[in-house]
Amino acid sequence: MRRLSTLASLLAAAAVIGTTVPAVAQDPVAFTMWTKEGEADGSFQFVQKLAADYTAAHPGVTINVVNKSVENLRTDFLTTSIARQAPELLWTVSDHVGPFTASDTIQSVDELVDLSTFLPNALQSVQLDGKTWGLPVSFGNNLMLYTNTDLMAECPADTGAWIAAAKTATAGGNYGIAYPQTESFWLVPFLGAFGGSVFAEDGSATLDTPAMVSALSFLKDLKFTQGVMPAEADYAVMDGMFKNGVSPVDPNASLAPSATPPPTGVAASVINGDWTAGAYADLFGDKLNICPIPQVTGADFPKPYVAGTYLMFSKDLAGDAAKQAAVLEFAKYATDTPQQLEMVAALKRLPGTNAAFNDPIVTGDALLSKVAAAAAMGVGTPGNLEMRCIFDAMTTGIKSIYTNADADPQGVATQMQTDYSNDANCQ
Amino acid sequence: MFDLNQAFTALSDVAMTLVVLLVLVAALEAFHYVVFVRWRKSRMALPIMFLTPAVLGLLILYVYPLLWELNVSFTKMSIRYFVDPGFLGLDTTKGSIFVGFQNYIDVFTKPVLPQTSFYQLFAQTIVWTAINVFFHVVLGVLLALMLNRRLRGRTLYRALLILPWAIPAVASLQIWRTEYNFQYGAVNQILDLFGVAPIPWLSDPIWNFVAMLITNIWLGVPFMMVLTLGALQSISQDYYEAADLDGASGTQAFRSITVPLLKPILLPAILLGIFLTFNNILVPFFINANNLTSSDILVTALYRAAFSFTRYGFAAAFAFVIFAILLVFTFFYVRKTNVLKGALES
Numbered sequence: 001m002r003r004l005s006t007l008a009s010l011l012a013a014a015a016v017i018g019t020t021v022p023a024v025a026q027d028p029v030a031f032t033m034w035t036k037e038g039e040a041d042g043s044f045q046f047v048q049k050l051a052a053d054y055t056a057a058h059p060g061v062t063i064n065v066v067n068k069s070v071e072n073l074r075t076d077f078l079t080t081s082i083a084r085q086a087p088e089l090l091w092t093v094s095d096h097v098g099p100f101t102a103s104d105t106i107q108s109v110d111e112l113v114d115l116s117t118f119l120p121n122a123l124q125s126v127q128l129d130g131k132t133w134g135l136p137v138s139f140g141n142n143l144m145l146y147t148n149t150d151l152m153a154e155c156p157a158d159t160g161a162w163i164a165a166a167k168t169a170t171a172g173g174n175y176g177i178a179y180p181q182t183e184s185f186w187l188v189p190f191l192g193a194f195g196g197s198v199f200a201e202d203g204s205a206t207l208d209t210p211a212m213v214s215a216l217s218f219l220k221d222l223k224f225t226q227g228v229m230p231a232e233a234d235y236a237v238m239d240g241m242f243k244n245g246v247s248p249v250d251p252n253a254s255l256a257p258s259a260t261p262p263p264t265g266v267a268a269s270v271i272n273g274d275w276t277a278g279a280y281a282d283l284f285g286d287k288l289n290i291c292p293i294p295q296v297t298g299a300d301f302p303k304p305y306v307a308g309t310y311l312m313f314s315k316d317l318a319g320d321a322a323k324q325a326a327v328l329e330f331a332k333y334a335t336d337t338p339q340q341l342e343m344v345a346a347l348k349r350l351p352g353t354n355a356a357f358n359d360p361i362v363t364g365d366a367l368l369s370k371v372a373a374a375a376a377m378g379v380g381t382p383g384n385l386e387m388r389c390i391f392d393a394m395t396t397g398i399k400s401i402y403t404n405a406d407a408d409p410q411g412v413a414t415q416m417q418t419d420y421s422n423d424a425n426c427q
Numbered sequence: 428m429f430d431l432n433q434a435f436t437a438l439s440d441v442a443m444t445l446v447v448l449l450v451l452v453a454a455l456e457a458f459h460y461v462v463f464v465r466w467r468k469s470r471m472a473l474p475i476m477f478l479t480p481a482v483l484g485l486l487i488l489y490v491y492p493l494l495w496e497l498n499v500s501f502t503k504m505s506i507r508y509f510v511d512p513g514f515l516g517l518d519t520t521k522g523s524i525f526v527g528f529q530n531y532i533d534v535f536t537k538p539v540l541p542q543t544s545f546y547q548l549f550a551q552t553i554v555w556t557a558i559n560v561f562f563h564v565v566l567g568v569l570l571a572l573m574l575n576r577r578l579r580g581r582t583l584y585r586a587l588l589i590l591p592w593a594i595p596a597v598a599s600l601q602i603w604r605t606e607y608n609f610q611y612g613a614v615n616q617i618l619d620l621f622g623v624a625p626i627p628w629l630s631d632p633i634w635n636f637v638a639m640l641i642t643n644i645w646l647g648v649p650f651m652m653v654l655t656l657g658a659l660q661s662i663s664q665d666y667y668e669a670a671d672l673d674g675a676s677g678t679q680a681f682r683s684i685t686v687p688l689l690k691p692i693l694l695p696a697i698l699l700g701i702f703l704t705f706n707n708i709l710v711p712f713f714i715n716a717n718n719l720t721s722s723d724i725l726v727t728a729l730y731r732a733a734f735s736f737t738r739y740g741f742a743a744a745f746a747f748v749i750f751a752i753l754l755v756f757t758f759f760y761v762r763k764t765n766v767l768k769g770a771l772e773s
Contacts, residue, residue, distance in 0.1 A: 075734045103509030182717060232609040232630060264611065399717050403630035419541035424738055425506050
């Protein structure tokens with residue numbers, strides 16, 4: 001009993017001491033940035049380097065850079081916002097503007113920064129209700145056609161030529177065309193080719209339309225009739241198959257987060273975004289060709305969504321003036337011309353500011369001129385919340401087209417419209 | 428690349444949290460000692476000292492979140508009403524978001540997901556649970572019976588059969604998902620060796636459900652096997668010797684001795700298996716890579732309603748509906764089988 005008494009006293013003393021020890025002095029400023037940039041194309045490493053260079057020049061600032069997939073970034077940001085534990089800064093895509101403004105979890109940037117330095121076309125995708133909700137880091141984010149010139153020498157003039165070239169490259173596990181069959185972002189260009197769009201002028205959703213049926217029919221035909229695409233492909237399969245076309249095989253081909261084992265086949269052409277132009281250029285050298293997605297025979301050129309990547313500021317940041325000032329300084333640094341040109345050199349992406357976009361490094365670069373030409377075919381990505389519901393509805397529909405040879409495009413289009421109507425967030 | 432500084436910082440944060448927790452528990456115990464031992468001289472002092480940290484932990488980590496969730500279930504908290512609901516959402520920065528029992532009504536009357544109703548999900552969950560539990564029990568008992576004999580290499584077989592249970596489920600499910608790939612997965616490549624055409628495990632509704640079943644059965648059999656093996660080894664051999672003397676066959680001995688003596692162990696295990704399978708989010712979440720509605724069960728639909736469609740109020744109500752279903756089932760199961768009879772009598 002005496003020993004217990006002594007032990008209890010010691011424990012109590014430790015508790016008292018523990019609560020009266022002065023708090024350790026805090027770091028001057030520390031904040032967290034979530035980025036959708038991935039490791040596979042080197043963009044996450046670039047963001048980390050950007051942060052590291054900034055903190056080296058500003059010793060009082062600590063930046064914690066975290067990578068999240070686009071979908072996880074959206075859901076996790078909302079979840080952490082409820083708990084007031086959201087990251088201070090986001091480096092993400094424009095279609096997050098809708099859910100984040102609807103949930104009032106990000107703040108507008110009109111009063112924070114001089115927006116005249118940024119590309120107006122890039123700002124468009126993050127403008128809602130008369131306000132701007134993000135700062136463009138890069139412009140584009142558009143899909144385009146990449147070809148391995150060993151397997152597909154020229155940019156196809158139209159889809160007829162594209163399919164013909166693809167057929168010669170399809171054999172023994174190799175395919176002429178590959179792109180993710182699990183994401184609706186890749187459906188959008190072809191909807192535009194048939195004159196369709198997801199919203200009417202009055203803002204109502206238009207998914208059950210002849211244009212959508214035509215687009216779905218075309219894609220179903222591409223897969224099941226022409227037979228030039230792999231049976232199943234997500235983003236990592238597409239990326240891996242394209243990189244397999246290079247000799248020697250890229251050892252990083254299997255590192256992209258994926259639900260699949262490393263693919264062993266080769267894809268002669270892929271539809272992918274501008275975010276991977278730099279990585280492909282480094283890998284392929286002069287064996288890479290970049291083209292707009294070919295014009296659909298008998299229809300128009302596909303119209304991919306164009307936007308970019310943006311810095312968005314957490315709403316909670318406004319309550320901490322010192323931290324907000326620090327985050328803002330970093331954002332200005334990241335979008336300043338030297339850093340923008342560094343991004344252009346490293347990632348081969350179009351910058352989001354006027355000064356960088358008009359710099360000879362950009363205008364005189366053969367690769368970037370092709371990227372810009374592909375971006376010129378696109379249309380601005382709507383940033384409203386309803387776009388989230390549109391993507392969700394189209395994703396379910398497009399998956400059924402690619403997984404079922406007997407799927408009825410009209411039925412799928414009608415179901416997409418129904419799914420949109422049933423989405424409680426957009427009622 | 429591995430960052431030693433970042434790893435050290437993360438470990439330091441965890442260590443600091445543990446130290447704080449230890450200090451708080453120590454302070455609590457010291458307080459209890461002073462009050463219940465030295466001052467009150469209570470006979471219950473020791474039980475109170477042991478139980479208090481656990482009860483506090485349960486209150487903070489289970490009871491409080493449950494109450495908060497109940498609170499949210501009466502509101503329309505969602506992406507458009509993304510506010511702290513306060514008490515029942517009566518007074519928020521976006522006005523009142525209180526909706527009463529509307530969310531509970533919507534669970535049964537409106538689509539839970541854009542293409543799926545509650546009833547479809549409920550039916551899919553029942554089928555999912557029934558098939559899984561059936562095979563868990565049958566295969567688990569079978570394997571336990573085999574391992575309960577004199578068998579060369581029995582220890583090795585036991586270790587190998589327990590392996591699915593030992594491997595972290597998330598890791599094994601990631602591997603299963605990759606191996607179900609139509610072109611590059613090991614499953615189809617093995618089938619190809621036997622001349623079987625590749626199966627679209629991840630994209631076909633029926634085959635995806637089968638893939639989920641195969642994976643979950645693989646995961647769940649070891650648990651049932653281990654429980655049954657323990658129960659078998661506690662059955663006295665005298666019963667079997669007596670039955671043998673009386674001329675009973677193996678089947679008769681199994682039916683009349685083994686099964687009745689396994690019941691006290693198996694019935695609670697089956698109940699636990701039903702709970703775990705009914706609420707199993709991991710397997711459907713990972714194996715249903717293409718979000719096929721035919722492969723959704725109640726809990727995966729709940730997760731998507733909450734985090735993909737940001738319908739927090741609705742999802743909270745949905746969660747309580749699922750809880751109520753299991754509660755009603757447990758009531759009838761316990762009554763019918765008297766599974767808690769032994770525990771209550773002791």
